[in-house]
Amino acid sequence: MESYKKPDRENVSNWYIDIIQQAKLYDYGPVKGTMVLRPYGFSIWKAIQQYLGAEIEKNGCYDTYFPSLIPESFITKEKEHIEGFSPELALITYAGGEKLSEPITIRPTSETIMYSYFSKWIQSWRDLPLKINQWVNIVRWEKRNLPFIRGTEFLWHEAHTAHATEIDADEQIKSALSLYKRFFEEFLAIPVITGKKTPSQKFAGAAYSTSCEALLIDGKGLQIGTVHNLGQNFSKSFDIKFMNVDNNENYVWQTSWGISTRALGGLILTHGDEKGLVLPPKVAPIQVVIVPIWKNEKEKTDIQNKTEEVLQTLKLNNIRAESDFRNEKPGWKFNDWEMRGVPIRIEIGPKDVENNSVILARRDNRAKNVVKNDNLIDEINNLLIDIQHRLFNKAQKFVEDNTHYTDNYKDFSDIIENKSGFVSAYWCGDDNCEKSVKDETKATTRCIPFDNGTGEGTCIYCGNKATLKPIWGKAY
RNA sequence: CGGGGUGUAGCGCAGUUGGCUAGCGUACCUGCUUUGGGAGCAGGUGGUCGUCAGUUCGAGUCUGACCACCCCGACCA
Numbered sequence: 001m002e003s004y005k006k007p008d009r010e011n012v013s014n015w016y017i018d019i020i021q022q023a024k025l026y027d028y029g030p031v032k033g034t035m036v037l038r039p040y041g042f043s044i045w046k047a048i049q050q051y052l053g054a055e056i057e058k059n060g061c062y063d064t065y066f067p068s069l070i071p072e073s074f075i076t077k078e079k080e081h082i083e084g085f086s087p088e089l090a091l092i093t094y095a096g097g098e099k100l101s102e103p104i105t106i107r108p109t110s111e112t113i114m115y116s117y118f119s120k121w122i123q124s125w126r127d128l129p130l131k132i133n134q135w136v137n138i139v140r141w142e143k144r145n146l147p148f149i150r151g152t153e154f155l156w157h158e159a160h161t162a163h164a165t166e167i168d169a170d171e172q173i174k175s176a177l178s179l180y181k182r183f184f185e186e187f188l189a190i191p192v193i194t195g196k197k198t199p200s201q202k203f204a205g206a207a208y209s210t211s212c213e214a215l216l217i218d219g220k221g222l223q224i225g226t227v228h229n230l231g232q233n234f235s236k237s238f239d240i241k242f243m244n245v246d247n248n249e250n251y252v253w254q255t256s257w258g259i260s261t262r263a264l265g266g267l268i269l270t271h272g273d274e275k276g277l278v279l280p281p282k283v284a285p286i287q288v289v290i291v292p293i294w295k296n297e298k299e300k301t302d303i304q305n306k307t308e309e310v311l312q313t314l315k316l317n318n319i320r321a322e323s324d325f326r327n328e329k330p331g332w333k334f335n336d337w338e339m340r341g342v343p344i345r346i347e348i349g350p351k352d353v354e355n356n357s358v359i360l361a362r363r364d365n366r367a368k369n370v371v372k373n374d375n376l377i378d379e380i381n382n383l384l385i386d387i388q389h390r391l392f393n394k395a396q397k398f399v400e401d402n403t404h405y406t407d408n409y410k411d412f413s414d415i416i417e418n419k420s421g422f423v424s425a426y427w428c429g430d431d432n433c434e435k436s437v438k439d440e441t442k443a444t445t446r447c448i449p450f451d452n453g454t455g456e457g458t459c460i461y462c463g464n465k466a467t468l469k470p471i472w473g474k475a476y
Numbered sequence: 477c478g479g480g481g482u483g484u485a486g487c488g489c490a491g492u493u494g495g496c497u498a499g500c501g502u503a504c505c506u507g508c509u510u511u512g513g514g515a516g517c518a519g520g521u522g523g524u525c526g527u528c529a530g531u532u533c534g535a536g537u538c539u540g541a542c543c544a545c546c547c548c549g550a551c552c553a
Contacts, residue, residue, distance in 0.1 A: 084552085087551060088551080143550085143552090154553075334512095336514080350512090
């Protein structure tokens with residue numbers, strides 16, 4: 001094992017691929033673009049499922065399961081949907097020893113299969129809203145992969161709702177987005193910008209899409225959560241109608257929203273540093289690791305006892321803790337656990353037994369402090385909260401420092417090429433301007449922020465009057 | 477699917493104008509000594525050199541095809 005260089009624009013890609021494997025989070029699957037989540041990595045995903053799952057349920061969406069095998073004819077029902085997804089579909093044409101009469105796709109997303117049931121289940125306004133969720137795997141044949149960030153198979157949750165009115169659907173969009181923002185910022189400590197996608201960036205088949213956009217340490221943007229307003233596009237294709245109070249038949253208004261294992265990539269590439277992973281306490285599978293240190297057999301017994309005692313106390317107080325009795329030098333263990341991103345390390349040595357204290361070392365700023373046994377639990381609880389806040393604040397400052405403002409295209413190109421990060425700049429709304437900027441600078445619109453995304457100015461590309469002020473940037 | 481690159485031990489790499497038993501670091505196993513910031517010594521395990529074909533007395537090394545992965549583009553959560 002070796003030490004890692006500080007991640008920067010030049011080597012962040014190698015650092016990332018290295019660190020996720022060294023930390024025992026991730027391994028490559030045998031088929032290109034597939035992943036193996038190891039216990040440490042899956043624990044993080046499980047923590048996400050627990051927190052986010054509870055929030056989704058509070059929002060009124062209940063878990064379901066729909067098949068991963070979807071008839072091809074379902075996917076082709078919504079015109080724009082199939083146009084967007086066809087290049088990414090995995091199609092089964094041969095099974096059970098014979099050619100299938102109708103090809104079957106492996107779930108690229110579940111709109112079509114779910115909505116074919118919505119049309120059965122929804123008859124009356126009394127059946128609305130219908131709100132469901134599922135935690136499943138997804139297959140989209142990608143040409144280019146990056147662990148967690150983009151893969152052929154990934155895990156996600158997808159929530160789907162149907163409403164009686166457009167207003168209700170819009171309300172659902174807002175509540176889902178604020179749920180997501182809270183999740184990212186309070187749980188993963190990842191600051192996100194919420195906003196509306198431009199038409200060219202929206203989900204295939206949506207009326208409009210909204211998203212949570214993160215800025216990672218290499219200055220690239222990441223769409224880390226999406227919430228789509230599907231309008232009546234799918235309800236018309238799938239014939240999802242209900243009889244309203246006024247005895248008129250109407251099509252439902254729908255939304256769908258999801259967060260995937262991509263969030264793990266965002267997590268790692270938001271907080272990681274030159275020593276490896278940095279995990280916010282709320283998602284860290286291990287919040288506290290105890291490293292015992294001794295010189296001889298007599299010390300060893302005392303220290304083992306004290307370590308065991310501290311470990312039990314931590315567990316009784318619902319702190320996720322482990323001790324490390326591996327036969328390695330303490331320094332080796334310090335580096336190992338720092339690389340794996342554990343928020344707090346406790347060192348227990350002869351001096352600590354003698355003084356009725358322990359040493360607390362925090363991962364985020366690597367500060368060490370001596371703490372008396374009596375105050376241990378309070379100190380650790382405070383520290384966990386403090387680390388969580390500090391990580392968020394640090395990440396938010398990074399986003400602020402790397403968000404630029406300009407109305408000059410030369411400056412714009414220069415910023416994108418040399419500084420990277422986000423650029424807030426006006427856009428006239430013309431697809432061609434958006435595309436030209438992309439072709440010339442590689443920057444795309446990330447979203448039009450709900451906060452400070454409008455005003456009056458001139459388009460960064462054509463110079464015409466503009467009222468939209470999207471965030472631009474290179475993206476994964 | 478276009479341009480570039482790389483395939484040699486779990487991981488990272490070296491291997492000269494074709495030559496003898498394919499090497500180094502690290503990891504791993506055994507033993508002893510160690511343990512407050514990546515320990516030391518001794519011994520040991522581990523390879524059809526990406527695949528297939530060709531040239532040659534002889535191929536990790538040369539030729540061709542194929543495959544995989546990585547980087548850069550087009551497409552996307």
